[in-house]
């Protein structure tokens with residue numbers, strides 16, 4: 001079934017570390033060879049062996065309209081024909097910025113970059129520059145891209161100075177990153193007692209990088225209060241949840257307002273785009289108006305802007321899409337839960353808009369440690385068996401899943417039927 005992919009993978013491993021350009025793609029969490037993809041169409045992925053999969057990964061979030069959406073495709077081709085990049089301003093950037101600013105009452109200006117990593121990295125520089133402070137608070141299990149200060153893991157102790165989670169990251173840098181447990185208000189308070197040099201808290205308000213683990217409202221309120229009390233800025237990393245969890249992202253579901261919001265994924269519709277946004281008084285401190293430096297040769301790339309613009313305009317024009325997607329995500333996870341219960345499999349589910357997550361766990365995980373107690377063997381077997389049956393789920397229990405507008409109720413029901421058979425045989 002995977003003959004050509006196995007060969008392609010071994011060839012890739014000769015010239016690309018681990019055969020992939022982003023580690024999760026290598027299927028290390030579930031074993032086996034990742035299918036090499038030939039094309040996508042609508043709700044489906046097709047690999048080079050000719051297998052077809054119902055896609056619940058959607059390039060890890062960007063493809064809310066599925067693969068090869070006609071409107072997006074048309075805009076991309078039309079724009080590409082006018083030139084791929086100019087290194088000069090285009091009106092497309094202004095238009096996409098307008099679309100984003102219009103959706104939020106707490107942001108006035110947006111700056112575009114080329115990835116989520118760049119967006120969060122720049123947001124942190126901005127927060128540090130504006131507050132004139134050095135420390136940042138990050139939560140275990142939240143992922144904000146792979147920049148140095150954000151690749152931290154817990155050291156010893158409680159509210160602790162993070163230590164590097166990767167070789168190549170200097171401890172001198174990560175000592176400025178304070179690591180706390182997600183949804184743990186006491187630890188967060190302690191953090192602010194330990195340091196008077198905190199520039200910002202960065203958080204995924206709906207964490208999607210340890211499976212789907214939404215923050216408790218009281219926890220986010222505590223983040224807001226502590227930032228206000230100590231003159232720190234609150235950064236919502238909405239690279240995943242932006243225009244996904246709702247038309248206004250997590251911010252649209254919650255009453256809590258962040259100072260800086262980062263975007264990526266959906267705002268580029270599959271093209272490399274990231275962005276960070278805030279109020280005038282903060283954004284005006286960025287270069288060239290202000291002193292805080294940030295730049296990018298391909299930032300605001302016209303083809304990427306065109307893709308994002310069509311996508312966001314379609315979403316805004318048809319806000320009922322979010323209700324439909326939300327219903328579909330619920331249909332999927334409730335269906336999976338039902339067959340899990342029927343087969344005596346401990347199973348936890350969650351969804352926010354078109355984001356969904358499930359865990360092979362006795363109780364709902366509230367933080368990274370909880371997720372670590374889930375049954376990973378079961379997850380791997382489930383994943384492999386579903387893949388063989390044509391259902392492409394994220395290859396790690398630490399990742400969220402997504403539904404697109406191209407996924408129908410019938411497709412979801414077929415998936416649940418397949419899951420029933422798979423779960424019957426899960427040990």
Ligand SMILES: *Cc1c(COP(=O)(O)O)cnc(C)c1O
Nearest residue numbers: 115116117143144145237239240
């Ligand atoms: C994907 C993601 C990032 C990193 O974005 P890249 O485009 O992969 O660099 C940052 N934050 C969150 C919340 C993400 O989901």
